[in-house]
Amino acid sequence: MSERLVVVGGDAAGMSAAAQARRLRDAGDLEIVVLEQGQDVSYSACGIPYWVGGQVGERSDLIARTPAEFAARGITVRTGTRAEAIDLAAGQVHTAGGERLGYDRLVVATGGRPVRPPIPGLDADGVHGVHRLDDGAAIRTAIDGLPGDRPRRGLVLGGGYIGLEMAEALQRRGLEVTVVLADPLPMQLLDADMGERVCAAMTAMGMTVHTDQAVREVLVDASGRACGVRTDVGSYDADLVVLGLGMGPEARLAADAGLALGPTGAVDVDRSQRCRDHPEVFAAGDCAQTFHRVTGEVAHVALGTHANKQGRVAGSVIGGRPARFAGVLGTALTKVGDLEVARTGLCTTQAEEAGFAYRTDTIEGTTRAGYYPGAEQVAVKLISESGSGQLLGAQVVGGPGAGKRIDVLATAIWAGMTAEDLAGSDLSYAPPFSPTYDPVVVAARKVSRTEQG
Known part of the structure; x- marks a missing residue:
């Protein structure tokens, strides 16, 4: 009798799980349905800054495979379909459209959630996150603007990977760039002596970097559009504000269903990516908790490399092949200039x-x-x-x-x-x-x- 695998989330972890499960089990044995709330699946969010900056030409260049390509491999991908709830007792996923989709195995791959502190004005027009391809498209549209009304001043909040990459992207597009961060230096996962080198390079490129300044308010003009930010030290004008404040786990769907979360706020899983309290449910990617290879302690590290590997582990186990995730070191690489x-x-x-x-x-x-x-x-x-x-x-x-x-x-x-x-x-x-x-x-x-x- 055929089983059904439902995957919630159609990017790195979710599609890796679906693809690996399909490699190991044919369509007559396992039906695979992927629910994705957006219109894109299997895309490179890490490539968004380079698309915004012009090094990548087209949106489609960031998409590894389309729903049609997955369908040809026996994987049904339903875009524009939001999972509203999971009923663990009934083995069902409830969609925003009112459907109750039954499952035998479930993979929760809801990804990460951009950090958005409770700052007044953070939701104003002209403030952009960098999470999905639609975010990149919105920033590109804002930069292009109307003739004679294109933004001149870009302001980036945060000095991590996305903050650095977006600062360079805005500068490449001709904007004057200011970076404001609450930390003493950019790249807080570097030691101070190395972070100082990064800060010096940004300044040498012509960027203005304000450190040790937590943003208290996003300033808005009479039309309600962001026009700058205020810190305890001063105010900085901007025509465009980009958020690069980091990522946390998007685990609300799992938590509401009753799946256990770990101390990191991500879904608690074992090394086969199974939820510890519901073995028919798996979680992988930025929504899942993992462990550090050196310390052995629990960790949450939002990187696409880990998400793809965790998805593959989940798909292997669902497909009948034993697999275990081996932990993380948080290895990462970026550039500024x-x-x-x-x-x-x-x-x-x-x-x-x-x-x-x-x-x-x-x-x-x-x-x-x-x-x-x-x-x-x-x-x-x-x-x-x-x-x-x-x-x-x-x-x-x-x-x-x-x-x-x-x-x-x-x-x-x-x-x-x-x-x-x-x-x-x-x-x-x-x-x-x-x-x-x-x-x-x-x-x-x-x-x-x-x-x-």
Whole structure:
């Protein structure tokens, strides 16, 4: 007898779960229905800043597969269909249209929710989030404006990944850019010495950065449109306001149904992505709680890489193949101008909170052999456990070619390597790509030499 899998949410986690379940079970054995409240599925939200900035040409370029393409693979995708409630006892999803859709297996993949603090005026016209493709389209339309009435001043709230990327996107489109953040420096998952490099690069690009200033109010004009913000220090004018304040789990549908949430506010799941109290229900992606690979503690990290992997784990289990999610390091990479910014594992604040006795080591190097054209400066910082040299975290900030070195460091931390292990590893060398000793190895050698006395 055929079973039905219902997936709520049609982006990274949801579509990965649906696609993997279909690979393992044919349509005669498992019917798959995906409910998506928007009009797009399987799209790259991470690409929105680059679409806004003009590096990506068309909206369609950010869509990996359409509903029609999924239908050809035996997956029914119903766009414009909002799930209003889940009845766990009856095994049904209630839609906004009044339908009660039964399920044998359910995947909750409702994603993340942009952080929107209770600030007066935050919902005014002219204030834009960066979450869905429609958000990107709205920002593009606002930037294009009417002839003679295009915005000149863009203001970004927040200095995380989205904040940096949107600040650069607005500047590329010709706006004067101001960034306002409540934190002391941009990129709070970097240590201060590395964050200072990011802030300096933004200033050098011509951006105005105001730190340590929580926004108290979004100012509106007589028509009710946003025209600036007010902090405790001052007011800053703007024709366009973009929010980059981070993401939290969108778990309200799950919570209202009675699914247990963890201390992060995300759905509590085991390592197979099953909800602990309802084994027929799975949760994956930004709505689901996970755990940190280094500390073993619960975590919520909203990244598309994790969402796709978690969805695949859920789809594998539903399809009959055992699978377990292996945790996260929070490895991430972005850029502002020509400066590449990357991090993985624990920063010093996180290492201290986790109770590690740690040390930090930072080296300066170049992305290529120093004599080779195009060699750029790069700083590599390692956080390691004092005594053992166990790698706990890493940060890389530098010119073009610097950032992807974080993957070597993430792999080393994932594998439980010490600095000495990494220092002796066999990394590639050629002048167009690296000095004889890559900066990653130089940083590891610095740690291991000190640990050995």
